[in-house]
Amino acid sequence: MDREILHITVPAFPIALARVVHAHLRGRPVAVAPLNSERALLQCISPEAAAEGVHVGTPIYHARRSCPSLIVIAPDLHLAAKGNQALMELSAEFTPVVEPGAGRVFLDVTASRRLFGPARDVAARLEKSIAVELGLEAMAGAGGNKLVSRVAADTMREPGVYDVFHGAERPFLAPFPVSVLPGVGESRQTLLFRDLNLKLVQEIAALSVPQLRLAVGPFAPLLHDRACGIDRSPVQPLRMSTEIVEEGLLEQEENDDAILLSELLRLVEGCGLRLRRLRKGARKITLSVMYADGVAQQGKKVLPVPTSLDLPLLAAVEELFFTTCKRRQRVKGLRLSCDQVAEDAGQMDLFAVTPAQVSRKETDLQETLDLLREKHGRNAVRWGKGLAARREVTLASETPPEWDPEQNKYMTVTKN
């Protein structure tokens, strides 16, 4: 049976959301970027900004030059999460098989045809309810698979449904540039296709698989399928995970260990509390360090025994931190995940050295702390380590030296 996949997208999602909350942003050029520096890069821009020649990925001050009236807002993760949640909930009214993305959802409505009619009807209703309930403009694409429905939705300039009939997938994709195909991103392959003079999807579809294999190797059959509009990937609803994850973004990017460790303590306490509520301990911890320049490093560690108490957990995490965070680069955020969550008294290794017993006192202390915090708030009792450390600041009160003409008079500078 033919599948019916529906794709709903809200263009410039963070901006669209912000415009719902703040009316003054409507109709004006808006961009999203972290506001800590004028050099931060734009993450998302509104069509008005795009019309003024602003591009995603340029620094703020650069963008302001080509568009002086640009309004820059900070990314609001909370709002984005709420928006995504709302999209999910609205979609879930039509089918349980919903795959979320940032400002996008895939719906598999194959089985709900009897209930709600064909996909384009579902799309129209969903668009309407998104407009009514959330006040957002959404575009929809419908088709026999995820690829086609996504491309269809992305071509829409204003709300509506682009329905690609079954059997028309290949001619539909044919005139698009090759970059719409997943797997042909900004990688080397784009360059290769450019050199081989393959610009449109139809040109790839016209090649045979062995020919294509010359260019892309084992990826060829899949790519060829995609170029022909064949995409068998299923719509995947969110999976439940046993991981316990705490994530923290620093207020300000920082490379001072003291501050990073105090942030780490906060994450450890969060994880620890959740573990203890489950009466379980973690066997494996994973620490991801996100740096200011976008690089991430990850370290993993297996603990000898399941741990849930804050202090032993912290000791392990700190050790992991020093082996993981090796760069001088400032850190933007930290993510701690506790995996292989096991019963406190799980199966033990037969030949392992007997782990040090957790003393009664430690457990008591932790319990008392947890109780106190539950009753009086999380910050009622805190470890001294976690008190917001100040970065060592050497006050630079010296006035900058004068641009001294005498000194520079005879300094000839030749650039390049």
Added chain:
Amino acid sequence: MFVHLHVHSSLSPNWGVLSPEALCAEAVRLGFDTLALTDRNGLYAVPRFLDAAREAGISPIIGTEAVTQQNRAVLLAADQEGYANISRLLSDLHCDKSFDLCHALTRYRHGIIVLSDDRRLLSALKRVSADGLFVELSPGHDMHRALATSRELKLPAVATSRALLRLGTGSAGACPPRSCAPHSNTADITTKGTGTWRSQSPPKQSPLGGDISDFHLHRVLRAIDLNTKLSRLTPEQTASESDALYGAAKMAKFFPHCPEALENSRRIAEMCRREWDFSRTIFPAFRGLGNDDAFTTLNRRAREGALWRYGSIGPNVEARLQKELAIIRDKGFAHYFLVVEEITKQSQRTCGRGSAAASLVAYCLGITHVDPIRHNLFFERFLNEGRSDPPDIDVDFPWDERDAILDFAFARYGASRAAMVANQVGFKGRSALREVAKVYGLPDFEIKEMTERISGFWRAEQSAAAMAGHPLFQGETLSPDWQEIVATARHLNGQLRHLSLHCGGLVIVPDEIRRYVPVEISHKGLPLIQWEKDQAEDAGLVKIDILGNRSLAVIRDAMAAVKEQKGIEIDYASWRPLEDERTQSLMRRGLTMGCFYLESPSVRLLLRKIWSPTAPPETFAIDLFEVLVQASSIIRPAANSFIQEYIARMQGKKWAHLHPLLEPVLGETLGIAIYQEQITQIAMELPGFSASEGDQLRKVITKKHRGKRLEDFRAKFMAGGQERGVTGAVLDAIWDQILSFAGYSFCKPHSASYALLSAKAAYMKANHPAQFIAAVISNQGGYYSPFAYISEGRRLGLTILPPDVNESDHHYTGFDKSLRIGLMQIDGLTREGTQRLLKERRERGKFTSFRDFLRRADVQRADAERLVKAGCFDVLEGEQRRPALLWELLHFQQQSTALLFEQKTELPTPPPYDAGTVLRQEAEALGFLASRHPLALYKAQWQRHRPIRASELIKHSGQWVTMVGWWITTKMVEDKRGRPMEFVSFEDVTAIFDATFFPDVYARFCRKLSQRRPYLLKGMVEEEFGVATLRVKWVGFLDG
């Protein structure tokens, strides 16, 4: 009484903070009369320290702190022998991987006083002898344990503070101490420092509550060195905060329990030698000859050479030879000349330069090539009776032959006698900012944003000033992080990071180099002394500069090509390029792009102005060579107003000497001081300085160390002049002229050597342009980019041919009226790939098709791809087939790797690229467009603006015009009031033209300059001496 015996200057690599001068000044302030300098693992600052100590009136003690993985000890030189031993020991430490300090000290113990708190080392040394062995007690460094060691081993203790910080003043760096008042509150912090007290936490704030403290700077230095961040520095990795230069009384407070340790410091100081004299010049020895034998040899060679140069020895030559040889004999320079001659003989084309070109002996020996008698070169600038410092002969070699020459020198003299001069690499404005910002963890793109606007020439202080006041930074407020980074970075000046190889300085001594200075090993594997050229010179080491010169290689290659293609051979020694009409005309029209030394826009402008259409016929009668020598010397940043005057006088303006006394000095240069040695001569004529005083004045003005001494000289100059009846106004005017030599100027012999080389290059350009331009681009490193030279080639009437798999060589080739782009220009093409291609072609003939190439040449896929995209197969296969060739390449590659299940795949036939893709591929592959001028692509856009042609600029003199241009080169300068401005050369399809951005326009448009985009310019055409330039008022782009 106490003496500091363990002190680090900023030349302790990646450790010290204060310059030797600042340390001496601080020691004087604290009332010391003796100071030791013990830099880490080196004598990096010894000559400088001795100089600074002499100025400050302090007795210097020389030593070092030797630190290895296992041991640590302070070594002080008790006598000359001790100095030599320290130097040998340090050389071993740097050169010998299995170095062990205990072992080395037993070997080199003589004349060395050892201070250490290393128990193992002390007991090992004590077994041999307890003489000159002391236990070092320093506050903040496990003092009680050291004291216990001293009692157990029965060795005397000595107090040190391992000083590297300055107390109280708070400011740091090599800048002179600004506030010298003692601050008592700092004492409270540090007097706690007994026993094992150690600074665990970083400083909250420096005692003065404002400035960057020395300690903070030290920590930043350590973090830079260890590639870590401030918060992760362990106390073992840095000095302690208590390691400061204390006053004697403060020091006494640390040792109430052990006063003898203080006494011992004085005792040791008395044991050490404190009168050091490094002024004796150390010459190399030529083939083990004695002084007399060497002189006889030199005498014979010089006379042989004179016969070779002149055919016969005339009376004037004989007289000059005798005069020079007499001085050479008296001063014992014969060895030096013979050594240089021997090295010079290793290459066919050299250019001896610098003041040595004034010497007839050097000319006769073939070291230099300008006839000093014919061109009236002043020998005394090179050698005179009164001059005490060693002479300096610099010889240029073709850049690609330099390594072979050095190899020869080391093979001849051995690494035990010869070594290279070092550069002491510290921080400059840009690197300081970058390194500090990295310690602070800023992302690279943010750092680059800042640093790319900072000139590599600026020092740290200047870049801090620029960020506050330069138009490039206008309208940006620095974040607090950046403010702190800038404030820290501006104090990073002379702090030594590491040594690097000086570009050509070679030192040869008669006996053992390690006696004089510690030797390290450079990355290239050459031995390297620890001093840079100034200190080496101060210490009496004579250096021979063996420098690489690209233009010599250009001339060599062009001559070889001409000989091969046309069969014309030019005899290098007797070549008189300026007698050629075409060469003269080329130089007079300023068409000297690509000609050594005369190619920058400012020199070309000068040449054009001198012989402009407005010049009277007499100007054309002046000896061209003399003018070239003068022109290449007068182009100095500070001599702008004199240049105007010079041109006017060249064109017949009436003028008189500022004072009749100047007639003999400035007569030949139209009354304007042009050459460096004219400073000396003026000072001798006018205020009656002695020759050596005059020479000193020249040095003070042209070298870096100025300041107070300059003031003294000025006073003396004025007084002397007035005594001789010269008025104050005249003296002021002359002094101003003299000052314009600051920083950058040449002596006449040097300019003459270079002018000859320029003329040779110009000859090649005028007569064999294709071969010449090919050689210029192939040797790289000209003033302009390859693109600019290709444009110049086009203007010379050459056809530019694209790279071709059957025609191109690795380098560019010129043939008749065409210039073939070499494979070297193809971006990313590996050296190995090129060699395989060329080898195959040489051995088995041209390639017949792409397939043939793939089968035979066996190059990597990426290389083949680049060759296709660069259009190397367009002749064989046609441009239309480029995408098809890439498919073929993929297929070929698959077949050669996957043999097991061979597939027969039919290849697709893709359509040819569109025109835009072809152009983009060309620009990507070559780095520029060679098939046409890039401006040609924007013809439709520029025609709308109706621009004038650059070749007709002069016709529009005084008018407001629109022009289009492609950026060629840029020079940023400061105007009289220190405001930045810029001279930019653009070209349109007809000619290169010079545009001036005055400060107001520069401030508005500076961020738009030096991009590779088509420019649209509006402004006024200004004419000066018959040459037109554009004074820009508005800048835009054609493409957006």
